[in-house]
Amino acid sequence: MAGMSGRRRRERGDLENEVLAALAAAGRPLTPGAVLAALGRDLAYTTVMTTLTRLHAKDAVTRERAGRAYAYAPADTATAAARRMRRLLDGDADRTVVLARFLDELDPGDVPVLQRLLTQAEAQHHGGGR
Amino acid sequence: MRVAIYCPFLVSVLLGAVAPGLGRRLPPATATRLLTAAAVAAAAAVSVSLVVLAASLAGDVPIVAALADVRPAGLAASDPVPGAVGTAAVVASCLLLLNAARIGVLRLRALLDARALCRDVGGGQGRLVVVDDDVEAVAVPAAGGTILASRAQLAALPPAERRALILHESAHLAHRHHLYRLVTDLAVAVDPLQFRVRGAVLYATERWADEAAAAGVGDRAVVARVLAREGLRSVAALPPSPWSALAMGGRGARVVPRVRALLEPAPRQRPGLVLAAAGLVAVAVLTAMEAQADGEAWLDHAPSVSDQVRACSGPSQDQCGMVSPVGAVEPTGE
Structure with missing residues (x-):
């Protein structure tokens, strides 16, 4: 059971990273719909929405109002790194x-x-x- | 003992010789585990043999012989190991121990540097950190793991390949590949005769991550594409220097075989190969144990200067004290 939850957590982390990578690749803020398109695979809109919210809660992404939705961008990237x-x-x-x-x-x-x-x-x- | 004690050295050479082939033919997770375990066992066997050989020389040294309460001349006469071999074993043991310590310190320092870097860029818990400069993607096994990738690299890839890249690095962290690499690295530092095992385990862990990414994306060709594409991009990015081809070729160019392996059917399990490798290493371990037992018996039964030893040479010889110089040396090899 612990292995299962570990695997699920890892899958969630992989999805978060995939979304972060898509945002970084885009180079401009993206709405959840645009993120879904940028991921280029079969995912539910709500899954993307949830992932973005979680990333925002972790301060990994910033967001700004774009009409009725939010547009998300990666938090400052580590240039010095x-x-x-x-x-x-x-x-x-x-x-x-x-x-x-x-x-x-x-x-x-x-x-x-x-x-x-x-x-x-x-x-x-x-x-x-x- | 005369032959058996040299057996672990031969096994290490053989293990090094077959390791790259095993790494290519077996499924990568199996190959990684098998080679790491074999490397540790073979290195342990070689260490035991070395210490037994070194101890045989110790018997020739008057002060040691006096401590052991045996006559040096008597020991030397019954010594199955030539003095030169004993001397070589002592020198080799010291050098290898120093080498292993040096490698250990270097790796520890690299891990600490990596950890400091991860902390500064806000990584950890498997998080992807995107950097602006164009550097190669890397998995850093510190603070729960951090994946570093460059923005340019991510932007250059189609979505499926970007996902494959992330899943590849994530697999390194999830399966703790750095531990297999570290353990093998140290085993090779102690026992350089099997030096090719190191590269074989590096390759097997990369293949393991490739196959994990392929399973996640659901298409092995996608991983083959991202590897080939990134390979071409990195060659184009690095200005070729006169010596780079030589230097890189010398360490073995391994991206091409990885791409090839992904375009071929996934490797099947081969219990026969695993058993053969395990058997080979078992020979080393058993002969080392036998050599150690023989070495002890030889010191125990050497002609002595006092009657005490003769009186004690029975089942209870452990309490006689004469075993202690040997006993004090040997456990360090295990």
Whole structure:
């Protein structure tokens, strides 16, 4: 039971992050309807609304009136953090043990292979993405 | 003992040799758990063997022999380990212990730095923090976990791929991948013969997060796309330098195999491979235990200078005191 609730909490956190990412990507305040469109998947409007309210309660987003609805934007992003983050990542290659980077390692010589694989992956998708 | 004591070293080399293959063929969660457990067991076995070898040299040192109340000449005569090997074992033990301590301190410092960073940017509890500068997405395992991603990166991706990226980093945090990586890292620091296990576990945890993201999005090709797209973007963003290809190639370019793995069917469970790997490590552990028992027996039964030892050489030899120098050394290897 504890595992179940842990998983549900994680799913909720993932959705909050997904909404935050959509807001950050948009670069301007979005109404809940616009957020729903930006998420590009089958979700209930109320789910998005609830998530935005929860994010607002946590001070992760700010909101302003936009007609009858609120428009939401991410709270101030951590500009200063970027330099420290870069230092954290680049300072010592062995830190990949502690920090899980998305790309790990990449050889510039792999570009043609990656391009071919990307084409292949784009041909392979079945309705999941845009 | 003459052969058995060297067995754990051979097993470590073999484990290092097969680890990348296991990491590719097994489902990534299985591979991560199996390789981490195997690395720890193999490192423990090697440590025990090293200490037994080192202790054999200790028997040759007059002061130790005096403490143990045995005649050095007698010990040396019955010593199954050549003196040079014993010396090498002592030097290696000291160096490896120092190395493990150094690695431990480095990793701890990285974790503390990461924690401070997370606190300052208001992360924690698995929260996504968006930064303005264009940096690669990363999962920071501190304060309940923080995911850092750049605005440019998020804006460049279609919604499904953005979701896959977040689910990938979230899986790292949820499954505590940094712990598997840390444990393997330390095992390799103690036992460098299995150094390739480290890269295999790094790769397996990345694959694990890829498959978790694929399960969340419901389409493995979406994760393949975001990996390939981000890979191409990062190569374009980094100006190539004459040595970068060499440096990166040397550490193993692993994004391409991850993309390939996602475009192929998901790996099946292979109990046979798991059993074979477990069996291999079991050999190391058993031979190390046997070597340790033999080492103790050899010191116990060495010719002595006093009658006390002879009188004691029965079932109750633990109380004789002569075992203590060995006993004081050996537990450190476990």
